[in-house]
Amino acid sequence: MTCDEAEILLHALVDGELDAGHISEIEAHVATCPRCIAELAAIQQMRDAIAVADLKFTAPPRLRQRVEAALPQTQPVAASRRSLLKGFAMGSAVSALAATGLLGIVVSKDDQQRIESEIVSAHLRSLQAGHLTDVISTDQHTVKPWFNGKLDVSPPVIDLTAQGFTLIGGRLDYVDARAIGAVVYRRRQHIINLFVAQTASTERRAPRTDTIQGFNIRRWGERGLNFWAVSDIGADELNEFGDKFEAAMRVNKEG
Numbered sequence: 578m579t580c581d582e583a584e585i586l587l588h589a590l591v592d593g594e595l596d597a598g599h600i601s602e603i604e605a606h607v608a609t610c611p612r613c614i615a616e617l618a619a620i621q622q623m624r625d626a627i628a629v630a631d632l633k634f635t636a637p638p639r640l641r642q643r644v645e646a647a648l649p650q651t652q653p654v655a656a657s658r659r660s661l662l663k664g665f666a667m668g669s670a671v672s673a674l675a676a677t678g679l680l681g682i683v684v685s686k687d688d689q690q691r692i693e694s695e696i697v698s699a700h701l702r703s704l705q706a707g708h709l710t711d712v713i714s715t716d717q718h719t720v721k722p723w724f725n726g727k728l729d730v731s732p733p734v735i736d737l738t739a740q741g742f743t744l745i746g747g748r749l750d751y752v753d754a755r756a757i758g759a760v761v762y763r764r765r766q767h768i769i770n771l772f773v774a775q776t777a778s779t780e781r782r783a784p785r786t787d788t789i790q791g792f793n794i795r796r797w798g799e800r801g802l803n804f805w806a807v808s809d810i811g812a813d814e815l816n817e818f819g820d821k822f823e824a825a826m827r828v829n830k831e832g
């Protein structure tokens with residue numbers, strides 16, 4: 578699959594119009610293509626912006642059409658997508674799943690497990706040569722702004738070097754059919770990926786630790802964000818990382 582083909586399918590993916598076969602095809606491409614991850618993030622942002630505008634103004638259909646017409650690319654992409662999608666199987670259960678695409682609206686335990694195994698896959702991908710970081714810096718004031726404009730919500734980037742977890746950079750990644758931010762830390766020779774996604778709930782969710790394929794995952798929720806820290810370090814150390822991150826985030830917010 579080329580990036581041009583992927584770009585057309587990305588719109589359909591975000592709109593939940595793809596069948597299982599095409600979802601896995603495009604996932605395979607996006608998983609290895611930084612350009613398409615960024616494109617996916619841009620499409621999601623545009624869609625979310627339209628959704629928010631609708632909520633605020635309860636836009637009448639004609640206004641909505643005008644807004645959509647005014648957005649560059651919308652028309653040609655829609656047209657080429659229609660022709661490309663001709664004959665695709667629509668309306669499968671899988672496309673309904675992709676349509677949600679929102680890590681925040683995770684309801685079932687199955688969903689949670691599916692996302693955690695995607696988190697582990699993303700962690701493994703990141704360990705391949707050249708995939709770990711899009712921005713390399715131990716300075717949180719460099720890593721944090723790098724995310725700006727690339728995602729709906731920039732992940733909090735907190736330097737924990739003094740606490741024994743060295744910040745080494747950040748990356749755009751791809752989980753649950755969405756581009757999400759990953760902040761990368763190092764503990765001795767071990768890598769910790771901290772995945773951060775927006776969620777609808779602002780309630781604090783207490784941390785839980787699971788083990789999947791030999792990797793530990795600590796997940797928690799705070800201030801409208803879901804966090805997954807994943808690493809091959811022990812559960813104790815990963816919990817220590819999570820505790821220190823949460824404590825630092827509280828301090829940052831108060832300051």
Ligand SMILES: [Zn+2]
Nearest residue numbers: 580583610613
């Ligand atoms: Zn691509």
